[in-house]
Amino acid sequence: MVKIHIDKKPIDVEEGTTVLKAAETAGISIPHLCYHDAFPPEGSCRMCLVEIEGLPKLELACSTQVRDGMKVFTKSEKVVEARKGVLEFLLAEHPLDCPICDKAGDCKLQDYYDEYGLFESQFRESKEKREKKDKIGKSLIHDEERCILCRRCVRFLREITETQELGVFERGIHSRVNIYDLTPVDNNYSGNLAQICPVGAITDEDFRFKTRSWFLKKGESICPLCSRGCSITIEYHPGFSHFGVPSRVYRIQSRENQEVNGFWICDMGRYGYSYLSENRLDKIVINNKEWNIQPTWEDVSYFINQQLKKLDEGKKTSQTVLILNTWLSNEELFLIHKIFKNDQNLERIFFADRPQAEKDDFLLTAERTPNKKGALEMGFDMKPANPGALSDKTDLLLAFGSFLAEQISAADLKKALEKIETKVLFTSHENELNSLFDIVLPTALIPEKGGSLTNIDGKIQKFSPVFEPPGDSLPEWMMLADLGRKFGINSSFYGEFKTPETIAKEIENEVPFFREQK
Amino acid sequence: MEKSVDELEKDQRELIHVLHDVQEEFGYIPAQAISQISKQLKISESEIFGVLTFYKAFSLKPRGEHLITICVGTACHVRGAPMILDEFERKLGIKAGETSEDNQFTLETVNCVGACALGPIAIADGEYHGQLKTRKVDKIIDKLMSTKRNGSD
The missing domain is CATH 3.40.30.10 (Glutaredoxin)
Structure with missing residues (x-):
């Protein structure tokens, strides 16, 4: 440990820490553009200049290591003046087209000018004309004029993906970042480039010109598209409920989580967000002609409960079949296990999930099952659903999710389901499958509910609701807790479940794996 | 061309040396040479292109006699x-x-x-x-x- 002073504030930091990181721990932020925690210091933007007592010149905070007794000044007159100068040079060739730049609002150069710049330009010369909309990758647009040559993108492609599509070409004032020989940036992590670009040089075609970043709200969530469970930030517009304009997701960004995904997410997780708003089911659908009213969730819950009780009394519980999937949270799987396995002794519990798909060597896993580990630890044996076992002497089918349609062919499924008297589906989307069920209940997706998922490495990750589920949709855990309560078995137990957190506590009490993880 | 690049040392630090030799031999750096050097020295094409556009000694277009x-x-x-x-x-x-x-x-x-x-x-x-x-x-x-x-x- 070494003792240093930053802006007269005494701090103890580990030896070998850089001044920039040391200041961060003390809550002092030093402006920087080229430095990124994922890479070694580059020192090319010169924004992080600080004054160090005893040294004749200003030093770079990002690459200078602390020494015992060091006295650093980050806001002295000399530093402020130098920052202004650095900004003036960075902006000398910058097009200042913020009004039409997608990065505006998120742009560090813009923020720093606001904070440290605010000068009149002394440059009377005209700016260099350069390429302004080079398509350099699947969804990436490069603007050479806006680039400040921090080389974050080049370093990302060299050190993280090791694909090295981008390079810095030519020199001096003509230096530019670009692809070689029209070979586009083509890897499953290219979307990260638009996120780490500190200015608007690399922008995302998927997001370009759709909205302004300051209209968006941000919510933290977990990506459910593979078994990794990367930390993400969902940026969405809350909509205008007065005018019936629903909320809309505009983009997904990666969120730092050193234990799971570092700083990055794959392109599948970044761009695959349309499922959050497209084809959503927002009403309870009844395909049984005997029901001539539009039921509420209460009615359906009562009905399912009656069906289960009827079977329970006749000792025919084994004639109920359950189909689950791994998009269900630990809390939901726990309730299901409790209601149907412990209390009902149900044997036929199947899982219908997304089939395995191609993986890469970094984050994307072959398994597309966000909570498989959780389901296994909860005590499910995760048998896949097959048409024979499904329909054999079955009176009641409760199915979660629509992945069944991906596992069993439509014809087989139709034949199997025809034999079953009552079929209830809990699903979040409109699907051809829905018409085969008597009752279809709209459910919430991961960003619309609370709970936790256990990723492929056994890490339990909590998530909270980011926005409201559409229409009449409800999180499955609410439906299940309600079912449990109505069921009358151990009603005080289910009565306590008012939030996913209370369920999570109960899981820790009952399932050793979850207790140990804590 | 392959031969001339083959004869070169397979050391990444030799890049500029190699580019000089190719420039000398052909009067410019042909695109095939870039991909050949890239394979041989295990340096990405974008990096080689960066180096050869940095120095004026290298030319991308054939020079005259x-x-x-x-x-x-x-x-x-x-x-x-x-x-x-x-x-x-x-x-x-x-x-x-x-x-x-x-x-x-x-x-x-x-x-x-x-x-x-x-x-x-x-x-x-x-x-x-x-x-x-x-x-x-x-x-x-x-x-x-x-x-x-x-x-x-």
């Missing part, structure tokens, strides 16, 4: 380099930085060759012509045309 370089540094400029350059451009029918259509001449400018006392100065195929006058331009071009570089043909 004869290379004429005019110094346009401050001293030469004062001593009339622009007129010399004009004369070369007119006589060769090309602008500075271009190569004539018959691939005979490439005309380039340089900012200083460190021989200011001899300015204005031009370098024709490595031969320095100091204290140039516009009327000497013809002679230089004629001399170049009568000699073949590298003794070929």
Whole structure:
């Protein structure tokens, strides 16, 4: 440990820490553009200049290591003046087209000018004309004029993906970042480039010109598209409920989580967000002609409960079949296990999930099952659903999710389901499958509910609701807790479940794996 | 081409050396050479391209049989380099930085060759012509045309 002073504030930091990181721990932020925690210091933007007592010149905070007794000044007159100068040079060739730049609002150069710049330009010369909309990758647009040559993108492609599509070409004032020989940036992590670009040089075609970043709200969530469970930030517009304009997701960004995904997410997780708003089911659908009213969730819950009780009394519980999937949270799987396995002794519990798909060597896993580990630890044996076992002497089918349609062919499924008297589906989307069920209940997706998922490495990750589920949709855990309560078995137990957190506590009490993880 | 790159050392630090050899051999750096070097030295094509566009010694376009370089540094400029350059451009029918259509001449400018006392100065195929006058331009071009570089043909 070494003792240093930053802006007269005494701090103890580990030896070998850089001044920039040391200041961060003390809550002092030093402006920087080229430095990124994922890479070694580059020192090319010169924004992080600080004054160090005893040294004749200003030093770079990002690459200078602390020494015992060091006295650093980050806001002295000399530093402020130098920052202004650095900004003036960075902006000398910058097009200042913020009004039409997608990065505006998120742009560090813009923020720093606001904070440290605010000068009149002394440059009377005209700016260099350069390429302004080079398509350099699947969804990436490069603007050479806006680039400040921090080389974050080049370093990302060299050190993280090791694909090295981008390079810095030519020199001096003509230096530019670009692809070689029209070979586009083509890897499953290219979307990260638009996120780490500190200015608007690399922008995302998927997001370009759709909205302004300051209209968006941000919510933290977990990506459910593979078994990794990367930390993400969902940026969405809350909509205008007065005018019936629903909320809309505009983009997904990666969120730092050193234990799971570092700083990055794959392109599948970044761009695959349309499922959050497209084809959503927002009403309870009844395909049984005997029901001539539009039921509420209460009615359906009562009905399912009656069906289960009827079977329970006749000792025919084994004639109920359950189909689950791994998009269900630990809390939901726990309730299901409790209601149907412990209390009902149900044997036929199947899982219908997304089939395995191609993986890469970094984050994307072959398994597309966000909570498989959780389901296994909860005590499910995760048998896949097959048409024979499904329909054999079955009176009641409760199915979660629509992945069944991906596992069993439509014809087989139709034949199997025809034999079953009552079929209830809990699903979040409109699907051809829905018409085969008597009752279809709209459910919430991961960003619309609370709970936790256990990723492929056994890490339990909590998530909270980011926005409201559409229409009449409800999180499955609410439906299940309600079912449990109505069921009358151990009603005080289910009565306590008012939030996913209370369920999570109960899981820790009952399932050793979850207790140990804590 | 493959052969010439094959003979080179397989060390990443040799990149500039290798590029010099290719430039010497072909008069420019062909695209195939970049991919060949990339495979051989395990350096990405984008990085090689970065290096070769950084240094003026490397050219991406084939250069002519004869290379004429005019110094346009401050001293030469004062001593009339622009007129010399004009004369070369007119006589060769090309602008500075271009190569004539018959691939005979490439005309380039340089900012200083460190021989200011001899300015204005031009370098024709490595031969320095100091204290140039516009009327000497013809002679230089004629001399170049009568000699073949590298003794070929």
